[in-house]
Amino acid sequence: MSYLDQVFSPTLLINEAITRANIQAMSDKAKRHGKKLVPHWKTAQSHEIGNWAKDYGITEVTASSIKLAEYLCGQGWENIHIAFPFNIRETNRLNRLAQSQSLSVQIVNTDTLNFLATNLTETVGFFIEIDAGYGRTGVSIHDFQLIDRLLEIAKSSDKLKFKGFYLHPGHTYYIQDKAKVHEESRDALHLLKEKYRAQYPDLKTRLGDTPGCAVMEEFGDVDELGPGNFVFYDLMQAELGSCTKNDIAVCLAVPVVDINLDRKELLVHGGGVHLAKDVLIQPDGSKNFGEVVILSESGWTIPSHYSYLKSISQEHGVVKASDELLASVKVGDLIGILPVHSCMTADCMGEYLSLDGKIIDHCEGQ
Amino acid sequence: MSYLDQVFSPTLLINEAITRANIQAMSDKAKRHGKKLVPHWKTAQSHEIGNWAKDYGITEVTASSIKLAEYLCGQGWENIHIAFPFNIRETNRLNRLAQSQSLSVQIVNTDTLNFLATNLTETVGFFIEIDAGYGRTGVSIHDFQLIDRLLEIAKSSDKLKFKGFYLHPGHTYYIQDKAKVHEESRDALHLLKEKYRAQYPDLKTRLGDTPGCAVMEEFGDVDELGPGNFVFYDLMQAELGSCTKNDIAVCLAVPVVDINLDRKELLVHGGGVHLAKDVLIQPDGSKNFGEVVILSESGWTIPSHYSYLKSISQEHGVVKASDELLASVKVGDLIGILPVHSCMTADCMGEYLSLDGKIIDHCEGQ
Missing domain, CATH: 2.40.37.20 (D-serine dehydratase-like domain)
Incomplete structure (x- = not known):
């Protein structure tokens, strides 16, 4: 039948062969460049497709909401990162999930981090989200004062573990000169790594947008790639030249x-x-x-x-x-x-x- | 708390008082004009809100898909009309639902009606959808030949019951002169009623768009009003002047x-x-x-x-x-x-x- x-x-309908080929191609590219691929699972949002991804060496994923993180728990992911500025109203839910799953959250301001420092009952990692020109969310790449304050707050809590800097250059979707956006984003993360790695030798930098990750071939010292849409692609990505x-x-x-x-x-x-x-x-x-x-x-x-x-x-x-x-x-x-x-x-x-x-x-x- | x-x-969030007031106002308006209000339940899609509507004399609703019709079954609606050109791939599902619920479907071509005439196992009503200028779907108001052919096909089946003509003038959403659209729609339904009521004395005409039903005060000999969005309204309707x-x-x-x-x-x-x-x-x-x-x-x-x-x-x-x-x-x-x-x-x-x-x-x- x-x-x-x-x-x-x-x-x-989903074509498994194409999905697998997309994951494999991005995984191969990440390996070729010595980077870790941590796909954004907001596109697939699926256990089964997660199992396919594991065949290509994927061990961590990113969620767009705590609801999705909750759905993805229990599948053996080494970490699930919730790549949305953390919503403090969901702290109890975060504490519950973190009892059985390694999680990290995204931080863009001191209010949220202070709240977590006081209210976390489990250990949770965090990335500081950096804005290098997209203008939607994130700490400005020039605001070292805010970054320093965030790192100070984290030191006050044994539950908060600083993991690194996360940058989603969403403006590759509408700015013509994608290479320039990609270069600026890469440089921003390089600058932060140079500045903070003496103090945090394990910090990671993650760059995540499908147009950049699909097309560019120079990722500098970025540690992790975090695109999402590439798992399926679509007409918008085809128009952008990503696929x-x-x-x-x-x-x-x-x-x-x-x-x-x-x-x-x-x-x-x-x-x-x-x-x-x-x-x-x-x-x-x-x-x-x-x-x-x-x-x-x-x-x-x-x-x-x-x-x-x-x-x-x-x-x-x-x-x-x-x-x-x-x-x-x-x-x-x-x-x-x-x-x-x-x-x-x-x-x-x-x-x-x-x-x-x-x-x-x-x-x-x- | x-x-x-x-x-x-x-x-x-839903404000029950506002929802009830919206349903009551439209119900009162329909009564004032001697029309039957059959709201399009694609907006609310809810059992509970259906119970609220019953307090204002609503006895029938319209669904936008067979899935929604299925959801609304068993609530005591006298009829559920599925106001989307019928998809013949869903005929078995329609037959199953029609065993316990009075249903009607929407017809715009002979292929679909022929298929139903052959494959219906239960009695199902149908409205012929009329296009009086919107251009999305429906039989052109000038195509009496097609209407006659549809009525002939229906006579060949004891399962198909012709209920009347349905017109959704969706162009009230973007055409400035809404009164003109409303008048043309009303006139189209009047023309059809004049032409076919000798043969079908029980036929009903239904006009259903929120901008028209909310604002206009002259409905001629239209029998039924079928707006949907009015239950909640929204910013688009406020901009259109409906609320x-x-x-x-x-x-x-x-x-x-x-x-x-x-x-x-x-x-x-x-x-x-x-x-x-x-x-x-x-x-x-x-x-x-x-x-x-x-x-x-x-x-x-x-x-x-x-x-x-x-x-x-x-x-x-x-x-x-x-x-x-x-x-x-x-x-x-x-x-x-x-x-x-x-x-x-x-x-x-x-x-x-x-x-x-x-x-x-x-x-x-x-």
Whole structure:
């Protein structure tokens, strides 16, 4: 029986071979450069895919929330890092988890670290998040005074263990000169390592963004790479040059419910609740919420003729269809949609279906 | 104990009094015009809120998917209409549900209706969806030939019961002249009723969009009103003039994890996985992913000083904060975010917390 016989409603397909190849390629690259790969598991959010990753030497992962860290506990990860500025309202939950799992948190201010110094009952590591230009969060790379104060606070607690500096240069997603962003980020971490390693000889620096980790070949003395999206990639990453569309490992299978030959459109059951609403703007100014691929028993193929999701609402998706697609599709067929942002699509869908018909788990709920 | 003591992580709050007032106002308006209100339950997706609605005379609801219809079964609804062009791959599921629940589906083409005529084992009603200019889905209002063919197919099956015509004028969301759209939609349904009521004296016409139902006062001979979003409203509806911000019944409570006084920004745990990525463009061209309200034990209040979510990523939200907010907030506090699109936010969050500290259910998963 083909996996397609199990698909009645919108379903997120995962190609295990592509996923493994993506993990292996990044793992090989990290090894080639003498770096440790600590993938951000906010993309996959899965036990089973974690087991695949272990085949390529992955021993630690990063979570985007304490909820995800909780989900990933008990799988034998040597450490789970929660790479979101720590929320002190979740301290009891952190203490509970830390009883049985090595954890680290992310720190960007003294208030949070003071609170943890007073309220931690278990040992927890922490990275100081550094902002080298992205502007979303983190201690400014120039603010040594704040870094020094954070390190002083940590000394006051036997529960807090300083692990190093974490930098997510998210501006590689929208700044043209990605090499420059990457170089500045690398240099920032180098500067911090030079300044603090006499005092903290074991400190690690981690750099984590998929566009940088996928494309750059010079990582200097950075210790750890922490990209996330590369596990699946998506259309946004393909547009950024991080991957080709053939490297995209997940695809939303959607049923065709209507065909409009005059408008050259298909109506599919696949909307914002399935894909999320991330969008690419095409050269002609039109919006692209996902690209159509052709499903078969062995997976999916990217057709030479181009069709894409031109608009989505809560449940509806409208595909602008090529003549070839229009000529071959009928009501009740399934087509595949490559997502614009795979992390968000996986989060919406809450599970995967493998091409051999197995349900693959994903952390549920918010 | 205040409900706030239960909030450690991003949590969707619901104000029952506002929700009930919204349902009552729309129910009163429908009664005043002699129409039946059949709300679209894609917004609330909840048993408990369904029980509230029954207090205002609601006896039927609409679902956006068979999954939601399944969730709503067993609650005593006289009928559940699945207002999405029927997906024939879900026919077995439909047959199973229809054994114990009166259901209707939405039809836009002959292929689907032929399939149902052959494969239905239970009696199921259907509405023909009409497109009077929105352009997303539905039979063109001018295509009487297709309507006649659909009605012929239905006659061939004793399981298919024609119920009437359904029209969702979604273009009231972006076309300036909403009165004109509303009038055209009403006229389209009137035309169809005139043409077909001799043959089908019991046919109903249903018009369902929140901007039209909330604002217009002339519904002609339309039988049923089917808006959805009005149950909660949101910032988009406030911008469209369907409601005021005081009518918004849900609000995402988010923890403040960092404060940047130089940039006048707060970092909160509240991103695309919580709110969805719907966005409003403000007069100065900036983006607004949600508006800040002040939480208290009795609910939330809209402050005179304006703060809003200027950007979101998967988990992060960056608030552009007023001086007043900056002066009063500290790390670890909770603030509220009024959503841009409440249906999507509720779908992301998967449950609600009432102001008296009760968890309110929401249909889970896709």
